[in-house]
Amino acid sequence: MTYLTKPKFHHPSLPKNTLGYTRRDYEAATSTLCAGCGHDSISAAIIEASFELAIEPHRVAKISGIGCSSKTPTYFLGASHGFNSVHGRMPSVLTGANLANRELIYLGISGDGDSASIGFGQFAHALRRGVNMTYIVENNGVYGLTKGQFSATADRGSKSKKGAVNTDNAIDLAAMALQLGATFVARSFSGDKTQLVPIIKAAIAHRGAAFIDVISPCIAFNNHPGSTKSLDYVRAHNEAVNALDIMIGRDAITVDYEPGKVVEVTQHDGSVLTLRKLNDDYDPSDRLAAMNFLQQETAKGRIVTGLLYVDGEADDLHGHFNTVAMPLNQLNEPELCPGSKALDKINAGLR
Amino acid sequence: MSLTAVNDFVIRFANVNGSGSASANEMFARAIMRMGIPMSPRNVFPSNIQGLPTWYEVRVTEAGHLGARGGTDIMVAMNPQTYNADVASVEPDGYLIYDSTRAMPPGKPRTDINLIGIPLTAICNKEYSDPRQRQLFKNIICIGALSALLDMDITELEKLVGEQYRSKEKLIQPNIHALHLGRAYAEANFKCPIGLRLQRSDKVGDRILIEGNAAAALGAVYGGATVCAWYPITPSSSVAENFTKFCGKYRHDPATGEARYAIVQAEDEIASIGMVVGAAWNGARAFTATSGPGISLMQELFGFAYFAEIPSVIIDVQRAGPSTGMPTRTQQCDLINCAYASHGDTKHVLLLPEDAAEAFEFTAGAFDYADRLQTPVFVLLDLDIGMNHRLCRPLQWDDTRFYDRGKVMTAADLEAGKDFGRYTDVDGDAIPFRTYPGTHPTKGGYFTRGTSHDARAKYSEEGADYVEGMQRLLRKHETAKGILPRPVRHDAGKPTRFGVIYYGSTAPAMHEAAEILTARGHTLDLMRVRAFPFHQDVASFIADHDFVFVVEQNRDAQLRSLIVNELDIDPVRLVPILHYDGTSITARFISSVIGDRLDALKVTPLRKAMS
Structure with missing residues (x-):
């Protein structure tokens, strides 16, 4: 970590987005994580994605559980308002927050301990409910804050820093998310900002449950030979299925792509996801095929990354509940309280 | 010999769970209410869907004693599994009504009770061929027979049948026919009425008959709750189910049909409270309904909400613990687990309603208290209040009442330059201001965390910051004392050294017990505690008496422990009176235990000493 505080002043020539914000407006306190931590790259990618999307920083609620991530x-x-909740319970806190005010952008930040172990149930249920959120797991396969125990996403046969071999099967959160009905599922790598930033942008633009599993090597406890979540290992086994360009609004696509090499998905908000195929056979609109592909490639020891699945027609929990457009936290007595006359009628029916 | 009384007896129906007896029994109880006679029904049921024994008891009480009395004057024994025990429980000179179609199960016959055999099965088999009809109409025929035996107004039963089957009209006549079948048999074969009988009265007044859980759910609707997250658990499930029903009726935009609420049946109690905390943090009024095991599961987030100061409302319908305990039996056993919920030093606000009317008021109020105090508020019902229909005063709402959203700083406040420190005590009441997420582009943002923080919500492990925060939370608890419902004191009207403290569902039994004790020559002042932290009046009440009996429904005298702990009272002065077998506490129990103790203390009744 660094002890240097960031200077407050901005260089006048810093680039601004369409709202007039600079990247600095999306930054926050200096990280206290280890120097070189993958998680800091993910934070940087979130800042970049938010800047490029030109979202109002204060209209985001960022909610997390417990752990380094x-x-x-x-x-x-x-x-933004932040909520550092308790271990494994980010999904429920985020669900409640989302129900209270459907107008904010919800960013759920979690880790593999937080989501694959103690919070595995909540991870599953928030996804199957279709809560409108961007759920990011910063996945390093290890418990960092408690100094190096395996997490539930550590691959069987991988080695801890102290040399212990993991004998438990790994949980593949992206595969789980597909099975659970998440309408946007991606996997990326903290070391690949070019891939990660557009994925985060697309996830934020997605209306519904968007899940991103980001492999994020732990420099302190899981970056050694024998680990399958080290920088070198992930680079060597990364198999990206596509590269994503996201167009906000219905702008004409000006880039020419080779015919048959592009998949386009238009989301509810009008954003167009243009996916350049890196694997000719991969179709990100086919959930079943995505699940099969993931399993096959995992069996070969490959780490599949990219936008694995997206449903442009997805709906969210508010849609399922048919809730009013006005956020529930803005409703007052006139909308909520049936009043004394209705109560008199109720009383009369109870005699 | 046979018992004789008018409008004062206990009748108990012994049935098999799932046999359709519940609606017939309820109709019987309502008919008595419609005759203007106060009555108090109680369901005694197993944790089972079909096949196990279940009892429905109706206490008919012209005097208006709504607590359980104990004992059975008339047993309607329809369950062979429990027949012998049911027969044994009838009061001497009481009545046993049984199905005389077949021989009675073997057992020791009683000669000290009156037997009334009605060939219910035979009447049914003669009249109906469909097995399900035989089963259902048997219950109705039985009620018809009772109407003659007890001199019940049959027109009230007929009206109730009409109301119950308003939407299934073809069922009305067959049910009325079944009523008359039973009534005719009883009139032809017995001297009607028997010694215990009904007589039209005017003692019900404008009171209503409602279950506490339904009243609490209405309280949540009126109190402005928009988010409900829950996990099914007996005996609280009907709170959320009723909330769903009432929201369906009262909470849809008339123009668009859209919902002004969101109800999530969560994956467990932990997720339920997580959603409540998340929604409340974001400015919605949110609640969960649960019971003891759920309270245990929610502990971590209770501590979070206490420390991070997030309003939340928890309705706990208590059942007998520990562990799974007796899921369908009543107790007041969660007080300490709620009052000091979660690890570390915590204290929570508890509300202790006595009946459905207070369940409505306190639940609606809980949202104001939670928003005002920015802390979890527990509404402690129990199975006795929650799952039984009980007469209570009509529910009332003042249309000029506004929701107290507490101290919320708005965008305009921030724009006007008001200083915002999330945990800063600016008014001296230890309650800080909060902002809803998304309020202002540059001001009012803060980080909510369960880690220690300074007055401006910044992470801090400085001892001084931590202690300042913890002390402020204690001071906030003091503020709460002035806001919460105050205890209700009833003095005997003449000097006494003895007082009684009680709360919740004990109230009706306690009031009746006080009358019995007065008749026995004992004078007692009463105080009903309605909230925790305790108002100063509780300490004063104890100071005014040498000894105070604390009557409650748990093994470990939990309210007494709270009083000793919080008010520094010498435990010797607080005498625990405890009832915790899972049945409703009775006036007979309270008056005999307190009476015996007072006798043992060799207290000379005041009037004797003075004469």
Whole structure:
């Protein structure tokens, strides 16, 4: 970690987005994670994605659980309200928050301990309910804050820093998310910002449950030979299925792509996801095929990354509930209280 | 010999769970209410869907004693599994009504009770061929027979049949026919009425008959709850189910049909409270309904909400613990687990309603208290209040009442330059201001965390910051004392050294017990505690008496422990009176235990000493 505080002043020539914000407006306190931590790259990608999407920083609610990953909301979007909840319970807190005000952008930040172990149930249920959110797991396969125990996403046969071999099967959160009905599922790598930033942008633009599993090597406890979540290992086994360009609004696509090499998905908000195929056979609109492909490639020892699945017609929990457009936290007595006359009628019916 | 009384007896129906007896029994109880006679029904049921024994008891009480009395004057024994025990429980000179179609199960016959055999099965088999009809109409025929035996107004039963089957009209006549079959048999074969009988009265007044859980759910609707997250658990499930029903009726936009609420049946109690905390943090009024096991599961987030100061409302319908305990039996056993919920030093606000009317008021109020105090508020019902129909005063709402959203800083406040420190005590009442997420582009943002924080919500492990925060939370608890419902004191009207403290569902039994004790020559002042932290009046009440009996429904005298702990009272002065077998506490129990103790203390009744 660094002890240097960031200077407050901006260089006048810093680039601004369409709202007039600079990247600095999306930054926050200096990270206290280890130097070189993958999580800091993810924070940087969130800042970049938010800047490029030109979202109002204060209209984001960033909610996390407990662990190194869950500390990171302190390090991006400083003007947003943050909620560092309890271990494994980010999904329920986020669900409640989302029900209270459907107008904010919900960013759920979690880790593999937080989501694949103690919070595995909540991870599953928030996805199957279709809560409108961007759920990011910063996945390093290890418990960092408690110094190096295996997490539930550690691959069987991989080695801990102290040399212990993991004998338990790994949970593949992206595969789980597909099975659970998440309408946007991606996997990326903290070391590949070019891939990660557009994925985060597309996830934020997605209306519904968007899940991103980001492999994020732990420099301190899981970056050694024998680990399958080290920088070198992930680079060597990364198999990206596509590269994503996201167009906000219905702008004409000006880039020419080779015919048959592009898949386009238009989301509810009008954003157009243009996916350049890196694997000719991969179709990100086919959930079943995505599940099969993931399993096959995992069996070969490959780490599949990219936008694995997206449903442009997805709906969210508010849609299922048919809730009013006005956020529930803005409703008052006239909308909520049936009044004394209705109560008199109720009383009369109870005699 | 046979018992004789008018409008004062206990009748108990012994049935098999799932046999359709519940609606017939309820109709019987309502008919008595419609005759203007106060009555108090109680369901005694197993944790089972079909096949196990279940009892329905109706206490008919012209005097208006709504607590359980204990004992059975008339047993309607329709369950062979429990027949012998049911027969044994009838009061001497009481009545046993049984199906005389077949021989009675073997057992020791009683000669000290009156037997009334009605060939219910035979009447049914003669009249109906469909097995399900035989089963259902048997219950109705039985009620018809009772109407003659007890001199019940049959027109009230007929009206109730009409109301119950309003939407299934073809069922009305067959049910009325079944009523008359039973009534005719009883009139032809017995001297009607028997010694215990009904007589039209005017003692019900404008009171209503409602279950506490339904009243609490209405309280949540009126109190402005928009988010409900829950997990099914007996005996609380009907709170959320009723909330769903009432929202369906009262909470849809008339123009668009859209819902002004969101109800999530969560994956467990932990997720339920997580959603409540998340929604409340974001400015919606949110609640969960649960019971003891759920309270245990929610502990971590209770501590979070206490420390991070997030309003939340928890309705706990208590059942007998520990562990799974007796899921369908009543107790007041969650007080300490709620009052000090979660690890570390915590204290929570508890509300202790006595009946459905207070369940409505306190639940609606809980949202104001939670928003005002920015802390979890527990509404402690129990199975006795929650799952039984009980007469209570009509529910009332003042249309000029506004929701107290507490101290919320708005965008305009921030724009006007008001200083915002999330945990800063600016008004001296230890309650800080909060902002809803998304309020202002540059001001009012803060980080909510369960880690220690300073007055401006920044992470801090400085001892001084931590202690300042913890002390402020204690001071906030003091503020709460002035806001919450105050205890209700009833003095005997003449000097006494003895007082009684009680709360919740004990109230009706306690009031009746006080009358019995007065008749026995004992004078007692009463105080009903309605909230925790305790108002100063509780300490004063104890100071005014040498000894105070604390009557409650748990093994470990939990309210007494709270009083000793919080008010520094010498435990010797607080005498625990405890009832915790899972049945409703009775006036007979309270008056005999307190009476015996007072006798043992060799207290000379005041009037004797003075004469």
